[in-house]
Amino acid sequence: EAGVAQSPRYKIIEKRQSVAFWCNPISGHATLYWYQQILGQGPKLLIQFQNNGVVDDSQLPKDRFSAERLKGVDSTLKIQPAKLEDSAVYLCASSLGLAGLSDTQYFGPGTRLTVL
Amino acid sequence: AQSVTQLDSQVPVFEEAPVELRCNYSSSVSVYLFWYVQYPNQGLQLLLKYLSGSTLVKGINGFEAEFNKSQTSFHLRKPSVHISDTAEYFCAVRRWQAGTALIFGKGTTLSVSS
Numbered sequence: 001e002a003g004v005a006q007s008p009r010y011k012i013i014e015k016r017q018s019v020a021f022w023c024n025p026i027s028g029h030a031t032l033y034w035y036q037q038i039l040g041q042g043p044k045l046l047i048q049f050q051n052n053g054v055v056d057d058s059q060l061p062k063d064r065f066s067a068e069r070l071k072g073v074d075s076t077l078k079i080q081p082a083k084l085e086d087s088a089v090y091l092c093a094s095s096l097g098l099a100g101l102s103d104t105q106y107f108g109p110g111t112r113l114t115v116l
Numbered sequence: 117a118q119s120v121t122q123l124d125s126q127v128p129v130f131e132e133a134p135v136e137l138r139c140n141y142s143s144s145v146s147v148y149l150f151w152y153v154q155y156p157n158q159g160l161q162l163l164l165k166y167l168s169g170s171t172l173v174k175g176i177n178g179f180e181a182e183f184n185k186s187q188t189s190f191h192l193r194k195p196s197v198h199i200s201d202t203a204e205y206f207c208a209v210r211r212w213q214a215g216t217a218l219i220f221g222k223g224t225t226l227s228v229s230s
Binding site: 004033035040041042043044045048056091093104105106107108109110112 | 120152157158159160161162165206208217218219220221222223
């Protein structure tokens with residue numbers, strides 16, 4: 001079974017530029033998450049989708065970050081314009097989204113963003 | 117709200133020694149508990165999880181963790197570590213409600229040397 005795919009793996013941009021990250025979850029997984037992991041910290045949720053609807057985007061800086069999950073499969077996270085403090089690893093995760101116990105989240109390899 | 121505290125930011129040990137990585141959590145609701153491992157330049161991999169039942173949970177690579185409700189702890193242990201266990205370890209909690217996000221601690225760097 002293929003895992004969660006993310007691209008690109010690395011990205012270097014200058015501040016005020018725009019950048020987009022792509023995620024392809026495990027087939028059949030209804031729930032998709034984007035986490036931001038700043039160096040030296042644990043991942044923090046940015047946005048969560050259930051199919052193509054947003055469940056939680058309370059920690060997403062909406063003035064510069066946006067995300068979509070068209071057709072309930074792939075997802076794109078965009079930053080426009082980028083700031084220095086956006087330098088981080090952006091992790092995508094997916095889960096079945098079932099009620100009950102077996103809702104393990106599986107993570108992709110992440111995209112490391114450096115803003116200069 | 118839930119929060120996770122990993123009490124040690126770095127744990128250096130020698131190969132074949134035992135290790136314990138400490139994790140405490142706080143929550144006003146019932147939660148599930150997880151340990152993830154992150155190798156350099158890779159995503160997070162699930163080590164083990166506590167959902168219900170026996171408080172001693174066994175995971176991959178010889179790791180185990182014990183859920184202690186009275187002390188709100190979920191410490192990770194391994195009786196004998198290998199060089200290959202060198203990685204970042206994250207403790208996380210999630211509310212019982214399905215499809216909710218994980219809340220992570222800041223991580224513990226385990227460094228195993230020969």
